[in-house]
Amino acid sequence: MNSASEHVSKWFTNNIEQKQIETVKRGKKVIDRICIICGDKAIGFNYGILSCASCKAFFHRNGNEDLKAFKCLFNGDQCVIDYRISRKCYRCRLKRCLNMGMKKELLLSQEEIQRRKHVGIKRIPANFNIKSTPSMLEEDKLLVNTKQEDILLKSLALEETTLIEQIRSTFLSIFDNDQCTEFTDRVVSPDDASELICCLQFNNHVALRLIKFCRSIEYFE
Amino acid sequence: MNSASEHVSKWFTNNIEQKQIETVKRGKKVIDRICIICGDKAIGFNYGILSCASCKAFFHRNGNEDLKAFKCLFNGDQCVIDYRISRKCYRCRLKRCLNMGMKKELLLSQEEIQRRKHVGIKRIPANFNIKSTPSMLEEDKLLVNTKQEDILLKSLALEETTLIEQIRSTFLSIFDNDQCTEFTDRVVSPDDASELICCLQFNNHVALRLIKFCRSIEYFE
DNA sequence: GACAGGTCACGAAGGTCA
DNA sequence: TGACCTTCGTGACCTGTC
Structure with missing residues (x-):
């Protein structure tokens, strides 16, 4: 990773993480929580991490996909995933989801979905x-x-x-x-x-x- | 262009884009949407920028072409691309599409098209x-x-x-x-x-x- | 209440044809 | 060429289980 993009990326990550820690510690108000993937407003913990509705939906749809099967569209695997900038690179978005700690294991299997439906x-x-x-x-x-x-x-x-x-x-x-x-x-x-x-x-x-x-x-x- | 300035440039482009999105979303009047390439009525964001159907189709067909392979037919690379005047110079039109921020990366590759088809x-x-x-x-x-x-x-x-x-x-x-x-x-x-x-x-x-x-x-x- | 999956309108790709 | 169409991904919102 080159120094400029690394710097920007770290700036965002740190800024977001800082915000997240502060707000969660301050109180339970969901309104103030920030998605640690893209910086958007978080709706709660999804697949293990504090995240927004979009990132939740994205991981729900694509969490089980193989990362290797896709190429970065823009910056050679270094896209900044930020709701204010872009979330368009499929590969970098999925990679960030995984890197930030979203867990595939929390996606329900087909059997589990069926089981729940028929309870x-x-x-x-x-x-x-x-x-x-x-x-x-x-x-x-x-x-x-x-x-x-x-x-x-x-x-x-x-x-x-x-x-x-x-x-x-x-x-x-x-x-x-x-x-x-x-x-x-x-x-x-x-x-x-x-x-x-x-x-x-x-x-x-x-x-x-x-x-x-x-x-x-x-x-x- | 070095990677750092390139990165900053992209950040600004995207930031402008975001502002455009916000403006469009805030006032939902379609009437106000103007293609930033030719001034015609925009249909939405195509390949990253607010643009009209014609410019979208033009970039869809020619976005991947090499600009160097074509010559300006009229005013020495300085044709005004305006729907009320002319959009006929191929080279100047493509150049303007790129200059205004249309992204080749958003044209789907053949693999991506195939993948989507079979999803x-x-x-x-x-x-x-x-x-x-x-x-x-x-x-x-x-x-x-x-x-x-x-x-x-x-x-x-x-x-x-x-x-x-x-x-x-x-x-x-x-x-x-x-x-x-x-x-x-x-x-x-x-x-x-x-x-x-x-x-x-x-x-x-x-x-x-x-x-x-x-x-x-x-x-x- | 929190967090899974499900739904659906919408936006933005590609495709078609006069 | 550009208007119109189809398709698919996105994300806001909903439903259901624990």
Whole structure:
């Protein structure tokens, strides 16, 4: 780092840090707190450090990105990240977030987000088994499935029932009766190699439809 | 220009820019916004400075060109760039864009453009049709689907391919071959009412599996 | 209350076409 | 060339969990 930019950078850092210490010590008023990343008004501690809404949002979006994958746009990795000057260099901004102590570990994982979302919604027990035994008659199997389906549906929250209904109706509109007939009309022997290939192609075909199906559901990203 | 003065210069430029932003934000009247390059009505900040649509487009097209490669056509490098007079001298216009502070760095690189494009998942055009005509042979239908699948897969980004592979393998693990055989082994006539009910129950059964399937995909909420 | 994620209007990039 | 369009990142504000 050259002496001029180093000087400016240190000046800002020191000035900001000084302000931060003073205000936090003085009292709990959030109004006076300063973001240690860009000097803007801090909203509280985000991902471990006192920071503003913008830096919080930025880290929320990009905290898990790989720093190596990006280049500095301006000053060779020495951009001053200050809300009064610029926060435009993606790389330098992320680097500063990390250098100032923002913690990736405090970003919630997908599982954690899912877990939080469904707190209060009764989950289906993991050991709930929808399989029927091979010794049962075809009709009995279907009966068991229907009964289990009933039990399953009754244990669901309204949101889940609505979601399932949405999935079901979308499913029916894409995997329509023609589609069903198209394959159930054909006699397939599992011993026949060509039929097995056909069955795999059937799988591929259904997978393709599934892609269409999944894309059509609004809850699907 | 040495790095220290360059740094100070940039600081001032940015400071002026900040002031401009503040002025614009304070009085929201669009009428008052003037392109600092040609005096036309500004549309906002483009490449760092308050400018009009024309100057934005001009810099977008030519910002990366080398100024030295062009000569002033009229007044020996002293053309007045004003929308009421003329914006026709390429060299003087580009020079003025740069002098007034338009930043080449804010033109996205090819990598950046590609990256941005692939951040969001590229959607399949709504008119993309995976249906085959009823008059076609079964083999031909599969062939068409396979070909379309090929075209489809080749147009996808890496993330999409990965996602689809994830969906496909999850699909195969849930709708396994036994499942496939279970239904394809049976001869179903669409004219038979009991078979039709059976077909609907089949649909229900698959829908149930689909719920399981959908829950197992991480991108599914 | 503090701090996670989520939402959405807006600004500023690139793209298109007369 | 420039008006208009689409896309995506930003940041203010909101919601939900602990």
